[in-house]
Amino acid sequence: MIVYADLLFFENLLANCFILKLTSAISGCGLKVFRTVLAASLGALYAVFAVALPGIVMMTSLITKISISVIMVLIAFRIRNLSEFLKRWGMLLLSAFLLAGCTYALSNIFEGGIVSYGGLMYLSPQGVLKAFLFSSGLCIVLVMPIGRILSGKVLREGSVVPVHIRLGDRSVRFNALVDTGNSLIDPITGYPVMVVEAESIKSILPPEFYKSVVSNNMGAYIQTSQRADDNIWLKRVHLIPFKSIGRENGMLTGFRPDNIRVCQNGAFKEINDVIVGICSIKLSNNAKYSALLGPAMLSKI
CATH class of the missing domain: 1.10.274 (Enzyme I; Chain A, domain 2)
Known part of the structure; x- marks a missing residue:
């Protein structure tokens, strides 16, 4: 041979x-x-x-x-x-x-x-x-x-992880809970939805838009938005239907950020194609977290 x-x-x-x-x-x-x-x-x-x-x-x-x-x-x-x-x-x-x-x-x-x-x-x-x-x-x-x-990279149910969101030249960081019960998907794009407390991302949102979300008056905001800045911002907005206990036909306002990163083992991993759903109520009683990560989003890590 x-x-x-x-x-x-x-x-x-x-x-x-x-x-x-x-x-x-x-x-x-x-x-x-x-x-x-x-x-x-x-x-x-x-x-x-x-x-x-x-x-x-x-x-x-x-x-x-x-x-x-x-x-x-x-x-x-x-x-x-x-x-x-x-x-x-x-x-x-x-x-x-x-x-x-x-x-x-x-x-x-x-x-x-x-x-x-x-x-x-x-x-x-x-x-x-x-x-x-x-x-x-x-x-x-x-x-x-x-x-x-x-390697311990699987985020388990109940884990709390840091999340970083960037929108234009503004950014915000908060903690999110891994919740397999969050199965929200944007019906238009098919992207998973991360539910976030409005207060946690207030600093990166336009003031008028934030007020409309908190007051649950998005219809009036869309109709009265005439400025160029508002029109550009509205291209990011998504309306996500949802069902919950005591509410059959709910509508959650969301937006598409420029960048989302989730922390794993001390390092931030970038996730693309995710919608941020804005929640006007508190998600945690002890302020340990202010957002919910679902399984569809975790699969992108």
């Missing part, structure tokens, strides 16, 4: 980069490009030497393979303690097993085959590209929800 060192190195480099990216997605930590390529190159060089020097038993031993994976984790990620290292290393092994297992299974479907040489497993050229690409896509689909759960 003829194995080309440059091709073997390049294939392993790409595979290792993808495995490290999967590890990053599952564990919820970022990766630097330079550190990723450096760690992947180490693993690729090991594969080349393991094939080129099959007579050296130590090259294909379990201890050597474990050592290489440990060094790759230390190079790719900034490790601060043992617990963090074990988490990253475990995720690396999980990603490698997941990708290898999927590729092994799909290679037979796409007219490929498995070749064992030098104590390592290789894919025959036939069907290898299709198998790897399909395996990569499958791994991404599987890893996304796993990563969100394991």
Whole structure:
């Protein structure tokens, strides 16, 4: 069997980069490009030497393979303690097993085959590209929800998170409650609606518009708005029908902001295509939060 060192190195480099990216997605930590390529190159060089020097038993031993994976984790990620290292290393092994297992299974479907040489497993050229690409896509689909759960990025019912809204050159920040009972959707655009207390966003709204919302007199405001500024603002306005206990045909006034960001794990994540519904009553008795985030909005994070 003829194995080309440059091709073997390049294939392993790409595979290792993808495995490290999967590890990053599952564990919820970022990766630097330079550190990723450096760690992947180490693993690729090991594969080349393991094939080129099959007579050296130590090259294909379990201890050597474990050592290489440990060094790759230390190079790719900034490790601060043992617990963090074990988490990253475990995720690396999980990603490698997941990708290898999927590729092994799909290679037979796409007219490929498995070749064992030098104590390592290789894919025959036939069907290898299709198998790897399909395996990569499958791994991404599987890893996304796993990563969100394991990295603590899933916002649970009852969580209170900071939210930042920008409208023109004005912005406001407040706390929002994760409420799966908020299923409001704007019927025109199909965008999810975040319900916010009027007082919390008063500073970014036009004064006359704010008064009309609080007094529940939007009809009169729309009819009497003649200024250019008002006309431009009215293009942002949405009327969202809703039902609640004791109210069958309610109408909530909302607007489309320029930017909404929700805080997760100390970092703000931008969410697009969301309508802010303005509520004239208090949502919390203890002022712990002043807005409600629904599941449709959370799915965009």
